Amino acid sequence: MNWLNFFDTKITQLRHPFGRGxxxxxxxxxxxxxxxxxxxxxxxxxxxxxxxxxxxxxxxxxxxxxxxxxxxxxxxxxxxxxxxxxxxxxxxxxxxxxxxxxxxxxxxxxxxxxxxxxxxxxxxxxxxxxxxxxxxxxxxxxxxxxxxxxxxxxxxxxxxxxxxxxxxxxxxxxFPHITLQDTQHLVKLDNEELKIKYEFLHKWIDALDAKILTLPTNDNAGMQAFLYLHVLFKVDYLLVPKCEIYQKISKKIQRYFADESNPTEFKNEELQRYIIKLKEMSFEDFSTKFYSAKYTFNPMEKTSHEEISNFISESLIKIRWYKSNRYTQIIPTIYKYISFYILYNYGLNPVTKALMHTLVEIQNPAFFKALDYTPLYDEEKEVFAKKMIISKIEDAITPHLSQYKELESFGDKLNFSSLNELSNSYLLQLKHLNFEEI
The missing domain is CATH 3.30.1460.10 (Yope Regulator; Chain: A,)
Structure with a gap:
């Protein structure tokens, strides 16, 4: 049943929806x-x-x-x-x-x-x-x-x-003045959850503005691109907005990657203008862009693991270039960008999807803690919840060993010396997973 894999969604149970699947x-x-x-x-x-x-x-x-x-x-x-x-x-x-x-x-x-x-x-x-x-x-x-x-x-x-x-x-x-019909099944989000999402939207944009100021004054367009796109991917995956915010973010991202006629600086300015609009949005307006609903079909077609592996390889090459040229301040953002990009752009099988989400949890502990999840990383002490991380990796892989006989859990092979090293080793292990079916 290979054709069915892309809407198989056996993931670790979460109390909140994340992403578009x-x-x-x-x-x-x-x-x-x-x-x-x-x-x-x-x-x-x-x-x-x-x-x-x-x-x-x-x-x-x-x-x-x-x-x-x-x-x-x-x-x-x-x-x-x-x-x-x-x-x-x-x-x-x-x-x-x-x-x-x-x-x-x-x-x-x-x-x-x-x-x-x-x-x-x-x-x-x-x-x-x-x-x-x-x-x-x-x-x-x-x-x-x-x-x-x-x-x-x-x-x-x-x-x-x-x-x-x-x-x-x-x-x-x-056409905001036109009333949609047959929407009684939609459920408004809890006000406290909306406040948390609104607060983190502003925290992320403030952090973005502060990071932009640390970049070198010349030749920083590529780094700015990672910063702006990372925030939009993060908003889409973690906050899961609907309606206008979702539509606008999708258009901005699609236009950014499809536009080959304009320089990166011009495209960055367009992303910046939209992020400013997000920051200026009132809580009352923001609250109307969310709802809870049921879903039956995944929107993304299945992506081969080879394609995902190639993207990871290309991204890690870029990180090595920034590291060798001593632009180290952008590297943590690129690691997070890689995670969100994969979750946004590819139709993932259930193993890869669950593993990528675990990496996102590790990289964004404050947000998950605010939603009352046990954080997997203490940012102040720079300490990982090793046993929990290893357990989550096993939970993602073990249920599928009957289908993918060559899969191996890799928690004990990760480098826990820093968040950058953890992200790097995690992506390398994920890149080399073997999804050969029996």
């Missing part, structure tokens, strides 16, 4: 349920096949189901609900077909610019498409069950879920 564990019977679905489809037992299939996509917090997928069977017709962030997809399955739809906004609220955007989106989608039933604008999907299989239905359902969620957040950002 599914922050939950899949069913321990996921593979068994998937195979049962495949066999039922082959026998053309359609309703039973979909029942197994939907159960294989259910995820859990501890032993409790997150109810990210809800099904009901009555008179040989299955009704279902799938939750993906701001979107709720509802549908029915009969012996002959599957129909699913997500309500986006009221049709009467759609202005010309939004209608144009929706028409353009229809050309970009493969399986789903937008329509209006006069009352609402919806994204819908129809699938014939004549030759269906788990693989054939997974990607259409993933498309409608991910795009309904993305477009609802896009509309809330670009």
């Amino acid at each position: 599914i922050n939950a564990t899949i069913s321990p019977d996921e593979e068994k349920l998937f195979n049962a679905s495949y066999e039922a489809f082959e026998k053309h037992e359609i309703i039973k096949a979909y029942e197994y299939f939907f159960k294989s996509l259910e995820n859990y917090s501890g032993e409790d189901s997150n109810q990210n997928i809800i099904t009901k069977i009555e008179d040989d017709i299955m009704s279902f609900e799938i939750y993906q962030g701001s979107a709720k997809i509802v549908g029915t399955v009969t012996q002959e077909s599957l129909y699913a739809e997500a309500i986006i906004i009221k049709a009467a609220d759609a202005e010309v610019a939004l209608k144009r955007y929706i028409l353009e989106r229809n050309y970009q989608l493969t399986y789903a498409y937008y329509f209006s039933d006069k009352e609402y604008i919806k994204l819908k999907l129809f699938h014939d069950n004549a030759t269906v299989s788990p693989q054939k239905i997974f990607f259409p359902l993933r498309e409608i879920a991910l795009n309904a969620d993305f477009d609802k957040e896009y509309i809330k950002t670009e």
